[in-house]
Amino acid sequence: MKRIESKINTSSAEFQANAAHNRKVVDDFRELQRKARDDRPQRDIDRLRSQNKLLVRERLKLLLDPGTPFLEFSSLAANDAYDGDVPGAACVTGIGIVSGREVVINAGDASVKGGAWYPLTVKKTVRALDIAIENRLPVVHLCDSAGGFLPLQADLFADKYMAGRIFRNQCQLSKMGVQQVSVVLGHCTAGGAYVPGLSDYNVIVRGTGAIFLAGPPLVKAATGEDVSVEDLGGCDMHTSVSGTADYPASSEEEAIAIARDIVAQFKRPQKTHIEWQEPEAPFYDPSELYGVIPKDIKQQFDIREVIARLVDGSRFHEYQPNYGKTLICGYAHLWGYKIGILGNNGVLFNDSSLKGAHFIELCNQNKTPILFLQNITGFMVGREYERRGITKDGAKMIMAVSCSEVPKFTVMCNGSFGAGNYGMSGRAFDSRFLFAWPQSQISVMGAEQAANTLADVKVRQLAKQGKKLTQEDIDAIRDPVLGEFKRKQSAYWSTSEMWDDGILDPADTRNALGIALSASLSAPIGDPRYGIFRM
Amino acid sequence: MHHAFKLGDAEHNLEISRGADGYRLHLIDDQTVPFDLKTGADGRQWLTLDGVHHEVVIATKGDDVFIHFDGEAYQLRYEHPLKRLAAAGGGAAEDRVMAPMPGSIVNVTVKAGDAVTKGQVLLVMESMKMETTITAPRDGVIEAVTYDKGQTFDRDALLLSLVALEKKK
Numbered sequence: 271m272k273r274i275e276s277k278i279n280t281s282s283a284e285f286q287a288n289a290a291h292n293r294k295v296v297d298d299f300r301e302l303q304r305k306a307r308d309d310r311p312q313r314d315i316d317r318l319r320s321q322n323k324l325l326v327r328e329r330l331k332l333l334l335d336p337g338t339p340f341l342e343f344s345s346l347a348a349n350d351a352y353d354g355d356v357p358g359a360a361c362v363t364g365i366g367i368v369s370g371r372e373v374v375i376n377a378g379d380a381s382v383k384g385g386a387w388y389p390l391t392v393k394k395t396v397r398a399l400d401i402a403i404e405n406r407l408p409v410v411h412l413c414d415s416a417g418g419f420l421p422l423q424a425d426l427f428a429d430k431y432m433a434g435r436i437f438r439n440q441c442q443l444s445k446m447g448v449q450q451v452s453v454v455l456g457h458c459t460a461g462g463a464y465v466p467g468l469s470d471y472n473v474i475v476r477g478t479g480a481i482f483l484a485g486p487p488l489v490k491a492a493t494g495e496d497v498s499v500e501d502l503g504g505c506d507m508h509t510s511v512s513g514t515a516d517y518p519a520s521s522e523e524e525a526i527a528i529a530r531d532i533v534a535q536f537k538r539p540q541k542t543h544i545e546w547q548e549p550e551a552p553f554y555d556p557s558e559l560y561g562v563i564p565k566d567i568k569q570q571f572d573i574r575e576v577i578a579r580l581v582d583g584s585r586f587h588e589y590q591p592n593y594g595k596t597l598i599c600g601y602a603h604l605w606g607y608k609i610g611i612l613g614n615n616g617v618l619f620n621d622s623s624l625k626g627a628h629f630i631e632l633c634n635q636n637k638t639p640i641l642f643l644q645n646i647t648g649f650m651v652g653r654e655y656e657r658r659g660i661t662k663d664g665a666k667m668i669m670a671v672s673c674s675e676v677p678k679f680t681v682m683c684n685g686s687f688g689a690g691n692y693g694m695s696g697r698a699f700d701s702r703f704l705f706a707w708p709q710s711q712i713s714v715m716g717a718e719q720a721a722n723t724l725a726d727v728k729v730r731q732l733a734k735q736g737k738k739l740t741q742e743d744i745d746a747i748r749d750p751v752l753g754e755f756k757r758k759q760s761a762y763w764s765t766s767e768m769w770d771d772g773i774l775d776p777a778d779t780r781n782a783l784g785i786a787l788s789a790s791l792s793a794p795i796g797d798p799r800y801g802i803f804r805m
Numbered sequence: 806m807h808h809a810f811k812l813g814d815a816e817h818n819l820e821i822s823r824g825a826d827g828y829r830l831h832l833i834d835d836q837t838v839p840f841d842l843k844t845g846a847d848g849r850q851w852l853t854l855d856g857v858h859h860e861v862v863i864a865t866k867g868d869d870v871f872i873h874f875d876g877e878a879y880q881l882r883y884e885h886p887l888k889r890l891a892a893a894g895g896g897a898a899e900d901r902v903m904a905p906m907p908g909s910i911v912n913v914t915v916k917a918g919d920a921v922t923k924g925q926v927l928l929v930m931e932s933m934k935m936e937t938t939i940t941a942p943r944d945g946v947i948e949a950v951t952y953d954k955g956q957t958f959d960r961d962a963l964l965l966s967l968v969a970l971e972k973k974k
Contacts, residue, residue: 272885272888273868273885273888277924277940278924279924553867566936568934568935569938570935570936570937595905596906615905616905616933616935616937617932647934647935648933651933716934
């Protein structure tokens with residue numbers, strides 16, 4: 271496997287300008303992330319302190335093995351929703367190392383609205399448990415929630431992927447033989463009570479932890495019974511009478527230490543064997559990615575320059591280097607793991623689509639996980655390409671992506687427009703993990719094109735009625751569409767809606783993918799089987 | 806395994822295989838020489854060549870290998886066989902710069918007769934809303950530029966052609 275030879279001049283003015291621009295973009299992202307993680311109203315912090323409670327980040331620090339990485343999911347979830355009042359969607363999820371085991375963490379954040387479940391809290395929790403299911407990872411739940419946010423109950427309760435899905439997923443995990451621990455650090459009321467109820471091991475803190483289907487006020491209203499929190503669903507009642515919880519703890523510190531000891535009893539998984547070799551740092555520094563990514567999203571760049579800054583030794587075995595050149599395919603190692611990579615170098619043509627489909631089949635045949643690096647404006651359009659069957663060739667690629675059995679990973683490196691998003695394993699195509707770079711954009715078509723198309727339709731409609739629009743009228747149609755499109759195609763909107771598993775600093779991508787790859791190998795890889803490829 | 810190194814300007818091809826005690830170096834006349842390289846607990850490196858121990862200092866930076874051996878300093882450059890073989894046969898195919906996709910010319914920054922260096926921007930084209938910069942595949946002189954700013958072209962159209970610097974002279 272030979273090294274990619276970078277064609278970038280790192281001392282050029284263009285590189286320096288890109289680097290300065292992108293460092294600013296990343297700094298802004300880091301600041302937003304810091305705010306979402308740490309900035310809380312003082313009164314919420316005071317309230318938790320007066321209850322002898324730790325903040326969620328302090329709990330995580332006690333839970334995770336010291337000095338090990340924590341891959342947090344969707345740190346900016348819900349950031350563009352609910353007027354920004356529910357940072358991180360009021361919960362923290364991710365993959366961390368507890369007692370030497372890779373586990374999924376699902377932790378309520380009681381410093382945000384008492385840890386109430388908003389619709390996006392539910393979405394984030396369901397996604398974390400989907401990750402646990404897909405990758406067969408044990409789960410540690412740190413429970414501290416005020417319960418469902420009642421004003422929005424219609425958006426979080428009854429539908430297929432709403433709150434019930436959390437409990438359904440817990441049952442599926444258990445059925446698969448994947449273990450779960452709940453640490454009850456606050457109240458688990460109503461639906462929330464089923465999180466410990468469906469876990470294999472439960473630890474509960476005396477005084478602050480409680481589990482019940484209805485709290486004292488609701489019981490009073492329903493049956494007239496007068497009962498205290500401790501008596502109704504406290505630590506001693508559940509660990510000595512009902513058997514709903516297993517381990518009493520006198521403090522949060524003790525509860526978390528018990529949870530660590532429980533995880534230490536788990537059998538370590540037999541990881542799926544794939545080609546692996548001693549890891550090697552990339553020859554080209556990953557921080558040079560800041561200079562590789564152009565300032566203007568319309569500017570094409572060679573995706574090999576990105577690959578060179580992600581993979582071991584910057585070495586890449588390029589498959590079909592002379593065919594379908596707008597899609598770069600090939601093998602590399604990342605943190606030692608052998609992977610196949612598909613990266614865009616322009617729009618997808620017939621030949622690049624076929625090359626992609628073929629390469630995905632190769633990776634499945636020899637059980638090589640696949641990394642998709644998206645920078646795509648879509649499939650080629652026009653008479654000639656339709657005649658050559660661009661639609662059916664694109665369909666072949668989508669078929670190969672959909673039916674792929676090996677773990678897939680997707681990084682939104684820059685643009686992700688139109689059906690290209692699908693062909694390159696977008697969110698709907700079950701990549702085990704999907705990350706986005708902060709300057710990346712996603713939409714069904716470019717903002718300008720969409721605004722012009724809509725204005726065009728309107729002009730023609732009115733022309734039929736014999737009316738004519740002035741430029742001002744046209745702008746009045748165009749501008750709001752343009753604004754709305756621009757807002758909703760930004761990575762911050764995507765990540766707020768959890769169309770990804772989080773935004774990454776490009777320079778961190780290699781490490782995040784290393785953790786993701788390792789986690790994905792806790793699940794076996796099935797044999798490939800596809801539907802009909804339209805020939 | 807086949808390996809190639811450059812020592813100064815001279816290229817050396819090496820064939821090595823695993824042996825009972827480390828490795829074997831294969832010489833042209835089917836002779837083999839056993840050798841091994843070990844790092845002691847004190848960090849000193851020892852090269853064992855045909856049963857004789859020599860202390861060496863070896864440092865690598867990318868493909869460059871710096872060696873201090875027997876009072877002399879050497880600099881080797883490791884060459885990947887794929888790269889070396891490609892370079893040996895290469896050239897002509899890179900003289901013609903073809904359009905990677907249909908589109909139009911946004912800007913041409915060179916004209917016929919200009920000397921260009923590898924990686925230099927030759928022209929900027931646009932296709933499907935994206936701008937692509939075409940750079941020189943190698944050092945050379947521009948022989949011809951096919952399209953002007955604003956003109957459209959099909960995929961695989963010849964955009965530019967290059968000739969070698971020497972050929973022009």
